[in-house]
Amino acid sequence: MRYSKNIWHPCSQMKDYETFKPLHIVRASGCYLELANGKKIIDATSSWWCKSLGHQHPRLKAALLQQADRFEHVIFANTTNDKIIALSNKLTSLMPSLKKVFYAGDGSCAVEIAMKMSLHARKILQEPQRKKFITLSNAYHGETVGAMSVSDLGLYSEPYTAMLFDTVVISSIPYVSHQNAALWSNCDAYWEQIEKQLLPWAETATAILVEPILQGAGGMKIYSQDFLKRLRAWASLHHVHLIADEIMTGIGRTGKMLACEHAGIEPDFLCLGKGLTSGWMSFSAVLTMETIYDLFYDDYETGKSFLHSHTFSGHALGAAIAFEVLAIMEEEKLCERAVLLGAHMYESMLAVANETGQLTNVRGIGAMVAADLVSADPSRRLGYEVFQKAVDLGALLRPLGNTIYWLLPLNAEMGVVDELRGITIGAIASLVPSLRRRGARSEQE
Template identity: 40%
Template sequence: MDRMNELAQRDFAHIWHPCCQMKDYETLPSIVIDHGEGAYLYDVNGNSYLDIISSWWCNLLGHCNPKINAAVKAQLDKLEHVIFVNFSHETAIDLADKLVNILPKGLNKLNFADNGSAAVEIALKLAFQYQHQTGHSEKTRFMCLSEGYHGETIGALSVGSMDLFAQIYKPMMMNNIHVEAPDCYRCPFNKNRECCECECFKYAEEAFANYAKETVAIIVEPIVQGCAGMRIYPPLYLKKLRQLCNEYGVLLIADEIATGFGRTGKMFACDHADITPDIMCISKALTGGYMPMSIVCTTDKIYDAFYADYNEGKQFMHSHTYAGNPLGCSTALAVLKILEEDKILEKCQPKAEYFNNLLNEAFGNHKNIGEIRHINLINALELVTDKQTKTGFDGKLRIGYEIYKKALPHGLLLRPLGNVIYFNPPLNIEEKDLEKAVRLAKIAMDEVLG
């Protein structure tokens, strides 16, 4: 038995992997990774895999980036962890200073946590308590967009609209208001995202007219609905939503966990619309995929509603053991330094155009590719059975999963989102690796679709 098989069997014996059916591992065992470098992962047998999805979108600057490695090593010899109540450390303070300078204007207060779902839970609780403490205890529900995804804890599921994750837990979940989201590929108004006036915003207006009096906040993934298949919508929608929230006294929560730190071509997706949410959640690329960390960013208006003598009972009683972890903070500082000094976002623009052109040349005329949508280096290929009717494949066929399986032996890591094959590589990926990704994806797709 080779080392891969031996380790995969040991893995299967005890490890319950996330977001999958473990029975699949009988025919597709775990690929045991030994090390990573740049855009590549290498298994214990020496096979390489081009990680074109940044290992669930968080690996912003490549695996084992030397500059980030150095920052972690330096921090490790100084301070690994400290309780974050009545104690702090210089690395967290430095990170806070840096973030406040690049966040949408007005987001001045930062509450640290350890993962994206936890950040969403904090955001929901902050918003709820804020409304209660400012005289609006009648506001008890949340709005969210259809096909939205905000994590898998119960609160986060309650403001999501993906039945794949939430259906069985609905008896446990909050009764929230689900607003029809923009779907530019299947626009009910026969418009396109490049020149529409967001006619679909009427659904939000109707929901606010009916439910705003009881609504605490609306939470959205700005510009890109990731888990829905990288559904991209116009910045104008966000502008209108910010105005609507102001009009009705509803808080706006921006879930930038997947879109932050340059993924959409600007530092944050909200920057495309030049808006400031009341609360913003950040994670994933924050630490370049190195350390579990998230931060909930709020305005002074939110913070001030909690600022009082202890006996007034207005404090936010929520904590995480690893809040403000020094190792996480050091990686985040290193990420921000690389983005700034290496001018990563500026270099991305021509690379993103090149990559999208490659994909259009390879798949633009494919009989089963309904749309190739993109923003910066994020690209998504929506698989359909009929391009005219835009009919998707039956979910039971698991077409995306079949393409994923075919790509692996060729050395390409594609993780599908239902009928959508997406690309979300490190921002500093080289053009030759983008070319390789397209070539290998085409091979895998042809093997499945012909």
Template identity: 35%
Template sequence: MRWDKKKILEIDRRHIWHPFTQMKDYEDRDPPVIVKARGLMLETIEGKLLYDTISSWWTNIHGHLHPALNEALRRQLELLDHVNFSGFTHPYAVEVVERLRAFLPPSLTRFFFSDNGSTAVEVALKMAFQFWQNRGFEKKTRFVCLENAYHGDTIGAVSVGGVDLFFKLYKPLTFETFRAPSPYCYRCEEGPTFTLSATHKCQLTCLRGLEEILDRHAGEICAVIVEPRLQAAGGMLVYPAEYLKELRRLCDTHGVLLIFDEVATGFGRTGTMFALEQAGVVPDIICLAKGLTGGYLPLALTVATEEIYAAFYADYLEGKTFYHGHSFTANPLCCAVAAASLKLFAEERPLERSKPAREYFHRRLQELFSGEDYVGDIRYVGYVGAIELVAEREKKTPFPPEKRFGFQIYMRSLEEGLVLRPLGDVIYWFLPLCITEEDVEEILSRSQRVIAEIIGRLR
């Protein structure tokens, strides 16, 4: 079927309901129609090129349509499209696990497949809960999460979410959790002028709230869940690795499991294969998705320790089975691409190759934005960078939300060949590992022009 732009937009407008989108915002504007992609670039139906500055919702790792990943998918299409993963196995899942084991801490030994970040988190929550139930700790039923946390949009993930804008309405549907303060360095009295990579000396005062919860309620708590080093959807909040070390110690002394949600931070995005490496800390469970297939296809993993697995391993009649699974668990097409992506990590070492670009990115963020009075904070880790826009720098006063500065910047960025999709008034870049210094320069200088223009116009 051949489509023209007008027809696509007509049908889209009439029938399609887009995610995380107030559809009325598109009453009199059209979304770009993307028909192709290559490397860092998206191409619209009119042939206009856009820098994919957010890696297609934080998924893309090696650039779009990488030849090795394309080839892996093509090859897999000759072999096996799909088969149920309960009672069967296949070499494609086994290859993913074997390749991934080389990058993960050795104590994470048991791999449970699912198909997106939210399901990886649901699995982790149910696993942590049932771990304690299977061992006879019936009172351990609750979780600790952080303010500004985002772990997905299914109800379990929403229950451990801490972004009120997204989740408040659904509270009556969710289970009760303990919510501890967020390590939001910019809004912390002890924080530095700019958070930058959050490697400043810090008393970790923000952990005291969490410690109090554990002191009082450890007997009811099965696990703490956090996004290590970077609370992403909560505003790209970069926080010290030391926090994670101390958190691990607290969980150990209180007999509580620790879950790392590396759905956004995994696969090199923070400059190391996994963010946990920056703290030298190993969780009991890790959640992976997004970049697992290099950003091609939906696939997720929840990886647990042997101790957790052992609590489920029993005679059938003991009732300790993990009753969880999804139709597309370990889909072979997804696994083939994931294995190819992991092979690229092993053979081409993209993290080493693009280290100069990563460092250039950090330096240019500071050079371009630290002198702007509308920039309250600058933060970065690996390939992720963000600036927080404020009306008054001294007092850290936000712009009035109804002015929607972030949204206006986003709309203008599309015209300028960029995708500056904001989180409120936080403008961020979530770059793929194939980025070069030239790309960084072009992206940041265009971004600066767009941001300054909109601020100048709306202020």
């Protein structure tokens, strides 16, 4: 009855909605979504990884209202305002060499702006041969044409091949489950193989794109910080830019303000989105170095201007919220909090794995844990079955294929993790007849 037949939902096979109707949301608060039927369920993946301070944060609402009383948005070419200045000061204090901010709307747009700046810089530098982008296997940088071209989506991007440009994809990434893995600190065993893949492009690459430390849509994969460090060094040596897409990892998700900090490196371009406004609205930023900015800085007649004109660049409501997000992160020490929460999440996911025997490769960093279903029956959509059962049991837990993951707000109460553990055990147990009774028991814990 509630289900509108005229909506085409994102990332969905709409036929699935015949048998599993969309959840009718009426309210949301903290980690919880309230449904029209009165039920409250956990938003276990922070609404596609963006609601890093949870829903309805009172300070963020207050920041929105305060700005809404002054102005909501004014063209950001040739204008400025206190809020965007304050936000820019905060953002450019995140990393010593990232001193300039360009604002955009969504994450993929931020990635494309960084890519365009890199390529445009080559023209100004008279290095026209440098036009290749390098990306990592399992990379995801968004789904507009440019962002998709540098993503490693396999079959999913196949229908769009006619629009995509060729990208170099580096494989043999040194993945780890945890920061205590030996590979985390030393990926020597992998590096030779990786460098071999990079070297042919040393003179023709303009930039390497990475999701630092944690790859999201590609399956919540964590890789060695030493790898990122070496990648940065290699890029610097060969004058290749490093673009860090921290749209998912940034603003505390991995237990550091920026995931790049794990490797102690700074990229040439840094992209922020999602958690930047704690998912209040589409608002993104590209940070870059003064040396890049300076290339474009010249008399108008020289034709070096970067003319990208995003209607909502510098959006005042978004800026007001982002400023408050950064203030809260700082005041409430939420990076440290993410580490504590994450430790409990990791232990709890291990408990789910032990209890069900259906999970492998439990991995975690900051406030993210993931594990893969040991599929006995590849003809079944096990992740989707877990998703449906979890909703029944009280959590919106939307797996990536057969990868189950939790990505709670950084300020979630520890008790939410315990609740989620029970629900996840119950949902997984329902797949396996012999586990059903144990699963039911766990729910009551």
